[in-house]
Amino acid sequence: MMWTDDDLRTLLVIRHFERRLLELFDEGELGGTTHTCLGQEYVAVAVAALLEPGDVVVSNHRGHGHYLARYDDPEGLLAEIMGRSGGLCGGVGGSQHLHRDGFLTSGVQGQTLPIAAGIALQHKRTDAGALAVVFMGDGTWGEGAVYEALNMAALWRLPLVVVVEHNGIAQSTPTAAHMAGSIAQRSAAFGIAHLLVTGHDLAQIRDRLRGGFERARREPAPLVVEFRTNRLGPHSKGDDARPAEAVAAARERDWGAAYAREHPEQFERLDRAARERIDAVVADVRGRPPATWGAR
Numbered sequence: 007m008m009w010t011d012d013d014l015r016t017l018l019v020i021r022h023f024e025r026r027l028l029e030l031f032d033e034g035e036l037g038g039t040t041h042t043c044l045g046q047e048y049v050a051v052a053v054a055a056l057l058e059p060g061d062v063v064v065s066n067h068r069g070h071g072h073y074l075a076r077y078d079d080p081e082g083l084l085a086e087i088m089g090r091s092g093g094l095c096g097g098v099g100g101s102q103h104l105h106r107d108g109f110l111t112s113g114v115q116g117q118t119l120p121i122a123a124g125i126a127l128q129h130k131r132t133d134a135g136a137l138a139v140v141f142m143g144d145g146t147w148g149e150g151a152v153y154e155a156l157n158m159a160a161l162w163r164l165p166l167v168v169v170v171e172h173n174g175i176a177q178s179t180p181t182a183a184h185m186a187g188s189i190a191q192r193s194a195a196f197g198i199a200h201l202l203v204t205g206h207d208l209a210q211i212r213d214r215l216r217g218g219f220e221r222a223r224r225e226p227a228p229l230v231v232e233f234r235t236n237r238l239g240p241h242s243k244g245d246d247a248r249p250a251e252a253v254a255a256a257r258e259r260d261w262g263a264a265y266a267r268e269h270p271e272q273f274e275r276l277d278r279a280a281r282e283r284i285d286a287v288v289a290d291v292r293g294r295p296p297a298t299w300g301a302r
């Protein structure tokens with residue numbers, strides 16, 4: 007497994023961005039809450055390479071990586087989260103409610119799939135070949151709205167890709183305690199194709215998904231992609247309810263640890279550069295005045 011400098015750079019920018027957010031929270035610099043994608047960064051980076059400019063991404067409470075993988079804009083995102091000038095949404099969206107052309111997030115679990123299905127319907131009518139791509143966790147498969155949207159997506163053959171980041175836990179509840187059956191079986195019940203991804207090799211993942219994304223665009227037809235992934239950090243800030251052994255096992259499975267062992271020179275070089283870049287972003291944004299927002 008060997009990644010390009012570009013891919014590894016993006017992965018490490020996301021990682022350092024998220025680590026700094028947790029520190030800034032501890033230092034009292036952030037209001038509200040924040041959920042990091044630590045451990046899951048590669049899902050966003052793998053998928054971003056399969057997107058076309060006209061696609062719309064609908065993301066969730068754990069959406070910083072999805073944004074950074076698509077736009078490489080840590081300044082705009084941090085300013086948004088810290089409520090400083092230059093924030094992506096004038097500081098009113100914060101961590102969980104981001105909006106930019108082709109990108110939308112909501113922290114309301116399950117709300118996003120009906121929205122993404124509506125966007126996919128609009129694409130089918132007016133912009134053939136464009137996808138709606140929604141990111142959600144395994145726990146959110148407990149929301150009823152998910153099944154109403156899957157039903158419509160299958161019935162109306164919508165160009166919708168549902169990326170499920172199955173990290174084995176929903177806040178503090180293990181998947182085994184909340185999900186009967188499986189994501190594959192639930193997709194099959196609607197006649198929706200399902201692809202499972204278990205590794206974190208970006209090239210292999212993209213090879214596995216490329217044909218499915220193409221079919222979803224061209225037929226069009228919905229697709230569920232299930233990543234078996236690894237939440238490295240707490241659910242949000244300091245609230246990791248898992249036993250210490252489970253956290254240690256997550257560290258052991260981390261893509262970063264595995265990659266650093268395999269390619270120490272490339273990893274250390276880009277890790278240092280990403281850390282320095284994010285330090286500079288934090289210094290810049292911290293020095294900015296508060297965001298102002300008014301009618302636009």
Ligand SMILES: Cc1ncc(C[n+]2csc(CCOP(=O)(O)OP(=O)(O)O)c2C)c(N)n1
Pocket residue numbers: 067068113114115116142143144145146147171173175176177
């Ligand atoms: C409708 C709704 N119910 C509850 C919550 C509180 N909440 C935020 S994240 C979360 C767990 C989500 O778990 P999962 O979908 O597995 O995603 P993960 O956090 O693991 O990425 C919950 C219950 C919410 N945001 N919205």
